[in-house]
Amino acid sequence: MMQEGIFSLAVFAVVATITPGGATTLATDSGARFGYRRSVPLMAGIAAGLASMAALAAVGLSTAILAVPSLQLILKLLGTAYLLWLAFKIARNGAPQSSSAPTSPAGFVTGVWLLWQNPKGWTMTLGAAASFATLADGPTRLATLLGVAFAVASSVSLSIWCVAGLLLARRLRSERQWQVFNLILALTLVMSIVPMWLE
Secondary structure, eight states, X not given: OHHHHHXXXXXXXXXXXXXXXXXXXXXXXXXXXXXXXHHHHHHHHHXXXXXXXXXXXXXXXXXXXXXXHHHHHXXXXXXXXXXXXXXXXXXXXXXXXXXXXXXXXXXXXXXXXXXXXXXXHHHHHHHHXXXXXXXXXXXXXXXXXXXXXXXXXXXXXXXXXXXXXXXXXXXXXXXXXXXXXXXXXXXXXXHTTHHHHHO
């Protein structure tokens, strides 16, 4: 029974982290522009942000967030504003060699911040804490279990998206192709905002 529960948690974490959203979009964009190695700090920040959110959800922060509806609204507003700003920046980027392109990849802190203000991440980790609470005999062990599960799953998922961006970038030759690619990524990021307002 315990092994089945761990397997279910692993499947949940992989599915939750590999679906398109703000984090996967940034990993794809970073991979396309800077390659895998230079994107590692961003991906590590996203994984750490998600792991820490899952751990906090397990030790009881979920109670505070669910008890104060205004806190949920503030998180949604902050998250929406930040993701729209990122989408705007991505849409305005040119090809990597153009003057409008960023010269350095986003770092660890950006990755953590992206997750911490993202209501989709909180909803996902709060749901995991509630769904898999019986896998551990206390909040500390559950926090460790969820933190590790989400850190590993997001690291794998983000790596896949980053490599996909890297491989796709090798096929983009013209400034126009890069503009279309950037616009698609920006629109994907904007579309990832919609589900958090429909919940």
